[in-house]
Amino acid sequence: MKIKQLFLATILLAGSFLANAQIGSGDLYQGMSRSIPNGRAVLPYGLQITFEKTVHLIFPAQIRYVDLGSSNIIAGKAEDADNVLRVKAAVRDFEMETNLSVICDDGSFFSFNVKYAEEPERLNIEMQDFLHSGTNNLPTNKADIYFKELxxxxxxxxxxxxxxxxxxxxxxxxxxxxxxxxxxxxxxxxxxxxxxxxxxxxxxxxxxxxxxxxxxxxxxxxxxxxxxxxxxxxxxxxxxxxxxxxxxxxxxxxxxxxxxxxxxxxxxxxxxxxxxxxxxxxxxxxxxxxxxxxxxxxxxxxxxxx
Missing domain, CATH: 2.60.40.10 (Immunoglobulins)
Structure with missing residues (x-):
C-alpha cells in the first residue's frame, strides 16, 4: 500500500514539475523539447509591403537564396543588380503576417516579418554590411553558413x-x-x-x-x-x-x-x-x-x- 502511494506521489510531483516548466520558464514544451534561447535566434526586421508599390531591399552582397513564407508575397532579384530584391504583395489586404528570408554570398542572413500596409513607411531599404566599419561585434545577421565552392x-x-x-x-x-x-x-x-x-x-x-x-x-x-x-x-x-x-x-x-x-x-x-x-x-x-x-x-x- 505504501509503495502504491509513493508511486502516485512521484507521478503527481513529476506532473507538477512539467506543468510549472511549461507555464513558467518556457524551457520545456510537450514532448520534452527545449525552447530556443534568445541568443540563438536571428531577430527579424519588420517589413511593410503593398499591392500597388514595390519595395526594394538593397543587400551588401549578391543574393544567394530567397524564401517566401506564403504566396501572399512575391519577390525577385532586380535585373543586372544581383544584390537588389524587389518585394510586393501578390494579393490586396492580406491579413496574416508572413515572413521572408535572404542569404547573401558573403554568408550574411536576413530575416523579415512581413505585413500588409496600404502605404508602407519605407520603399527603399539598404541593409547594412555586417563587416561595416565601426562595428565591434558581429551582429545577429552573421551566421555560420557554408557554401559548396568554399x-x-x-x-x-x-x-x-x-x-x-x-x-x-x-x-x-x-x-x-x-x-x-x-x-x-x-x-x-x-x-x-x-x-x-x-x-x-x-x-x-x-x-x-x-x-x-x-x-x-x-x-x-x-x-x-x-x-x-x-x-x-x-x-x-x-x-x-x-x-x-x-x-x-x-x-x-x-x-x-x-x-x-x-x-x-x-x-x-x-x-x-x-x-x-x-x-x-x-x-x-x-x-x-x-x-x-x-x-x-x-x-x-x-x-x-x-
Whole structure:
C-alpha cells in the first residue's frame, strides 16, 4: 500500500514539475523539447509591403537564396543588380503576417516579418554590411553558413580576410607586375589560408585618360608561349572578390583582392594574370610561377579586425 502511494506521489510531483516548466520558464514544451534561447535566434526586421508599390531591399552582397513564407508575397532579384530584391504583395489586404528570408554570398542572413500596409513607411531599404566599419561585434545577421565552392571555409571569414588584406595594404611581393601604356598592374601580395589563395592586386593609372576594366583573368598556361593552344589553357574562376574595381580614373590607383581555390603548378606551367581594358587595348599581363605560389604567406599571423 505504501509503495502504491509513493508511486502516485512521484507521478503527481513529476506532473507538477512539467506543468510549472511549461507555464513558467518556457524551457520545456510537450514532448520534452527545449525552447530556443534568445541568443540563438536571428531577430527579424519588420517589413511593410503593398499591392500597388514595390519595395526594394538593397543587400551588401549578391543574393544567394530567397524564401517566401506564403504566396501572399512575391519577390525577385532586380535585373543586372544581383544584390537588389524587389518585394510586393501578390494579393490586396492580406491579413496574416508572413515572413521572408535572404542569404547573401558573403554568408550574411536576413530575416523579415512581413505585413500588409496600404502605404508602407519605407520603399527603399539598404541593409547594412555586417563587416561595416565601426562595428565591434558581429551582429545577429552573421551566421555560420557554408557554401559548396568554399569547402569548409566560412564566407564570413573569407570576406573578413580579404577586407583585412585590403586595409593593411602591405606590399609583400616586389618582383611581379606589368607596366606599359601608362598603366601599372602589380601583385602586391599572395596569401593562403585553409585551402584558398588570396591575390592582392594593384592597378595604377599614370595617364590622364580613365581606364575602364572589362575583366581580370587567371589562366594556367604553358611556359612556351609559341606552343600554346586553347586546349592548353585552363581558366581559373575566382571564388570571391573584394573591392572589385570597374574604373580607374586618370592619375588614380585602385586595389582588389581575389580568392581562388588553392593550387600549384607543374614545371612546364605558369599562372597568367591579365587585366583587360573595356573597348581599349591597354591590356596588362604578369606571370606567377609555382615557386611564388608555394611562398604564399600564411594568413594565420594576420590580425583580423571586425
Amino acid at each position: 569547402g569548409n571555409q566560412s564566407p564570413v571569414l573569407v570576406k573578413l580576410i580579404m577586407k583585412t588584406i585590403w586595409q593593411n595594404n602591405r606590399r609583400e611581393i616586389k618582383h611581379i607586375g606589368s607596366k606599359k601604356f601608362g598603366i601599372q598592374f602589380l601583385l602586391r601580395g599572395l596569401y593562403s589560408h585553409n585551402g584558398l589563395l588570396y591575390f592582392h592586386l594593384q592597378m595604377k593609372n599614370q595617364s590622364e585618360m580613365p581606364y575602364n576594366i572589362d575583366f581580370i583573368t587567371f589562366k594556367v598556361v604553358d611556359k612556351k608561349i609559341a606552343k600554346r593552344t586553347a586546349i592548353q589553357e585552363q581558366v581559373l574562376q575566382p571564388l570571391r572578390a573584394y573591392n572589385d574595381v570597374i574604373r580607374i580614373g586618370g592619375l588614380q590607383t585602385q586595389r582588389s583582392i581575389f580568392a581562388l581555390e588553392q593550387f600549384t603548378l607543374p614545371d612546364d606551367k605558369v599562372l597568367e594574370v591579365t587585366l583587360f581594358e573595356q573597348n581599349g587595348g591597354r591590356h596588362q599581363t604578369f606571370i606567377v610561377e609555382n615557386e611564388d605560389l608555394i611562398r604564399a604567406k600564411n594568413i594565420d599571423n594576420l590580425k583580423l579586425k571586425f
